[in-house]
Amino acid sequence: MKGVYDIGGIGLTWDLAVQGGRVPPVEFSVDPRVRHSFWALVVGGGSMYMGYVFDQSAIQRICALPTVRQAKLTYALTTVVTSISFVTLSFLGLVAYSYYTVRGCDPFKAGYLKNRNQLVPYFVMEIFHGFPGMSGLFLATIFSAALSSVSSVINGLAANTIEDLLRPAFDRYNTTEKGKIFIAKISVFFFGGLCVSLSFVARTLPGTVVQAAIGFVGACAGPVFGIFLLGASTPWGNIAGAASGLVVSLVLNAWITLGGIMYGRRPVPLPPAPGNFCHVQEVANITGLYLPDPFNNSTGYIDFSTSSPIPVAGIDSGGNPLYNISYMNYALTGWLIAFLVGLAVSLATKHWHEPTRDERLLLPFVRRFWRLNQADELQQAVKLRHSGEHSVEGPQTQKRLISFGNQTSDMI
Incomplete structure (x- = not known):
């Protein structure tokens, strides 16, 4: 709200974002290589979030609830809250662009920022410059939310390690509860160190952290969703089919994801904010001079013609077409492969495995x-x-x- 107020209202914020190409038209192409088509966002994104339903950290929370009704209500509320948060984050990007358009300053062209992931913290620190503590409160909230999510994931990974991987060894050697707890703590330490190490690797990835997270989460959540769908929709789904579908899907999805990062088509960059008054603004802020609104200068309005028009991203004809699949479709490809491979293997081995009786x-x-x-x-x-x-x-x-x-x- 503070950013919208500084810009001059929500109407002007939206108009500037539209003129600057930040609100593209809806693309209904069914081509999976179109980066942000309607189907990629709805079907592909929906497939990714279905993986959260069967995530270990989510299941642990659901099992802590006393009734099934409360579990259903929790999932419904989570869907609403998550949708609101993503709409809010998307609107935050529009506000940041419109704010720097009104100021006539692009922090990337001015050299203040080098990485796209730095924009939101820089923007928040700037608009709350005269409010002591607000910038720190915002950053503390972001870090608290991140640590909460990471701790849940690490706890879930440790639980999977103890219950699914090491349980046979524990039963064979009669491991005490104290020994199991110690190994669980070691697992938490290991996975925590792995997360910290991957955070340094994320700095070298192209694009934003959100894009990389959606791509990798979709590549892993899709196969998990596929094997759960296999077991819940077919009475003859068995362990052979589930294991085969999971392994094949993970391998193919990892190949597509890494190939897309290294060799896939790069997204067309959006034009920067028009104008270059950053240094003038900086001098005005230091000396206390009055700097007129760029919309009321001698030219009348900011000249959007100084920004390059947005080129239309075409489909590459060369190279492996799988590498150009939109990162929003990784979960979709993952669960389809897992389900189809698992179904085929389950049907081929149904004579050795009893179908479900419950x-x-x-x-x-x-x-x-x-x-x-x-x-x-x-x-x-x-x-x-x-x-x-x-x-x-x-x-x-x-x-x-x-x-x-x-x-x-x-x-x-």
Whole structure:
């Protein structure tokens, strides 16, 4: 609100952002290489956030709630709050551009900033220059939110390490609880150090930290969403299919992500803010001189013609086309590959793995078909039994008959 007030109102803020090319028209192309198309943002972005539903840190929080109703309410509120936060962050970028347009100053052209990730802290520190403590409060809030998210992820990784990877070894060697807690602490220390190391690597990545985070999170969240969808939508999904789909999807997604970073098409940079009054503004602030509004100078308005027009980003014809896939679609490709590969392997190995017998493990719309399939199998088994072909019934067949009968009674 402070930035909008300094600019001159929300209407002027929006008009300047539109004139400066910060509000591009909606692109409805279905080409996955279009960077920010409607489908990439809605379908691809939605696929990425579906991965958060099955994230270890999210599951730990959900399991701490006493009822399923509260868990559903938590997910619904999280969706609303997350949507509001992303809209607010996007609008913050428009406010920053309009603010420096009104000032006639581009901090990048002036040499004040070298990295795009420095813009928001610099902007906040500038607009709250006369409010002691506000800039520090803003930065403290940002760091607190980041540490909260990182601590949850590290805790989840440590829990996965102890329960999913090291549990067989613990059971084999009868490890004490004290020993397990010590190894869990070591795991937290290891993953924390890994996060700190990756933060230094992030400085060398092209683009903003938000873009890199969305790309890497989507590349990992997509396969996780795919195997959960496999298990929840198909009764014959098994461990062989889930493991195969996860591994293949992670490998292919990592290849596409790293290839896109190193060899993919670079986004077309937006034109800078018009004008170059940064040094004049600096002198005015130091000496206390009055500097007229650039919109009321002798030329009447800021000349937007001094900025280069925004070129239309074309689709590269050379190189591997997979490297040009929008980073918003990494989660979509991940869950599709995981689901299809997992489904194929599960069908190929279904003779060695029993299908699920508990309808609660399936999505609600799948349970109806599951019940019809169970009823058909029960009728066939009953007909086979009453036809006198008792000689073909082994222990496994009899076990299935008992299981089908119990389940049918529960349904009735």
